[in-house]
Amino acid sequence: MSRTLEAGSNPTADQAPPLQHLLQHWRDYYELTKPGVVALMVFTAIVGQLLASPGTLPWNALIVGNLGIALAAGSAAAINHLVDWRVDARMKRTQGRPLPTGHLRTTHAVAFAGTLGIAGLGLLFFAVNPLTAYLTFGSLIGYAFIYTLYLKRATPQNIVIGGAAGAAPPVLGWVAVTGTIDPHALLLFLIIFVWTPPHFWALAIHRREEYASVDIPMLPVTHGDRYTRWQILFYTLLLVGVTLLPFATGMSGLIYLAGALVLGARYLYYGIAMLRRPEDPSLPMRSFGFSIVYLMALFAVLLVDAYLPIVIGPFIG
Numbered sequence: 239m240s241r242t243l244e245a246g247s248n249p250t251a252d253q254a255p256p257l258q259h260l261l262q263h264w265r266d267y268y269e270l271t272k273p274g275v276v277a278l279m280v281f282t283a284i285v286g287q288l289l290a291s292p293g294t295l296p297w298n299a300l301i302v303g304n305l306g307i308a309l310a311a312g313s314a315a316a317i318n319h320l321v322d323w324r325v326d327a328r329m330k331r332t333q334g335r336p337l338p339t340g341h342l343r344t345t346h347a348v349a350f351a352g353t354l355g356i357a358g359l360g361l362l363f364f365a366v367n368p369l370t371a372y373l374t375f376g377s378l379i380g381y382a383f384i385y386t387l388y389l390k391r392a393t394p395q396n397i398v399i400g401g402a403a404g405a406a407p408p409v410l411g412w413v414a415v416t417g418t419i420d421p422h423a424l425l426l427f428l429i430i431f432v433w434t435p436p437h438f439w440a441l442a443i444h445r446r447e448e449y450a451s452v453d454i455p456m457l458p459v460t461h462g463d464r465y466t467r468w469q470i471l472f473y474t475l476l477l478v479g480v481t482l483l484p485f486a487t488g489m490s491g492l493i494y495l496a497g498a499l500v501l502g503a504r505y506l507y508y509g510i511a512m513l514r515r516p517e518d519p520s521l522p523m524r525s526f527g528f529s530i531v532y533l534m535a536l537f538a539v540l541l542v543d544a545y546l547p548i549v550i551g552p553f554i555g
């Protein structure tokens with residue numbers, strides 16, 4: 239077996255005492271947590287928290303709650319690296335990760351994931367509220383085990399179903415403040431749930447050959463490039479419809495409506511362009527990049543819409 243296929247063969251990782259080992263390899267551990275993804279998830283959780291408590295800052299949920307959610311999500315991401323390291327070693331995009339390269343041993347990664355998970359869920363249970371801890375635990379199991387271990391390898395609908403775990407953070411944030419599941423929080427869940435397929439399938443089109451080579455049944459592998467592009471357009475249209483719901487239900491106002499329409503129009507442009515110009519190899523990854531800007535901006539606009547009147551209210555009487 240080649241060295242890149244032996245997870246955890248690095249001798250310096252073996253011998254150093256635990257603290258020194260952590261300091262030496264902090265970058266590898268950091269990478270295990272998928273920090274970019276977790277950062278956006280925490281942002282959506284913050285928006286959930288601030289919408290749950292207009293006008294007052296829910297400090298405990300903001301600080302302890304988000305720390306707990308980030309630790310649990312980082313733990314789930316590290317378990318995903320552990321479950322997938324053999325597959326990751328065979329795909330160009332992922333072969334430089336800490337486990338396939340042998341920068342970290344699997345036993346160390348197991349200890350790291352376990353510590354993060356217990357710390358995160360413990361914080362949520364004891365210092366926030368039990369319901370937030372239960373729901374976060376469900377999301378962790380949903381992503382790390384149900385999606386990664388089973389769905390990812392079983393069906394091209396893997397990311398549609400598995401997307402539920404990644405869509406949970408605004409609900410987790412909301413529950414961290416109120417202790418109950420609010421229908422408005424479920425609207426935010428629905429937005430991320432419907433956003434996930436166009437987010438991921440654009441990347442999957444670009445990486446179709448890699449997924450095919452490791453027998454992961456992503457939609458472009460099982461149903462082809464063109465069918466996936468139509469599905470992306472279908473979900474983007476659905477997304478534009480779903481993003482109107484916060485306005486339609488009176489949860490958000492005109493600032494949000496304008497932002498959602500402008501962002502939705504841009505996202506639809508990518509969906510249509512990908513169908514009209516299948517020969518343009520740059521479009522799928524540009525659409526993937528825009529999906530991240532889109533979600534960040536949409537949640538930022540939700541916040542601006544809710545807080546602008548509170549912030550400028552005193553100045554305009």
Ligand code: HEM
Pocket residue numbers: 273274275278279282331396397398400401404405430434437438441530533
């Ligand atoms: C099942 C659901 C999801 C799947 C399959 C998925 C898949 C992916 C993949 C394959 C990448 C590329 C990682 C790389 O660059 O190697 C990625 C990046 C990213 N995803 Fe997702 N994603 C999902 C859900 C989410 C959710 C719910 C969020 C946030 C709310 C999110 C935010 C991001 C961000 C911010 C990046 C860029 C990370 C970076 O460049 O560091 N994703 N996603």
Ligand SMILES: CC(C)=CCC/C(C)=C/CC/C(C)=C/COP(=O)(O)OP(=O)(O)O
Pocket residue numbers: 272275276279307310311312314315318322332374375377378381386390403404406407
């Ligand atoms: C507790 C809680 C909120 C949990 C959420 C967990 C979480 C970090 C979800 C991330 C979703 C994601 C990046 C999926 C890609 O996995 P992949 O295996 O398809 O992608 P890869 O090939 O890049 O690893």
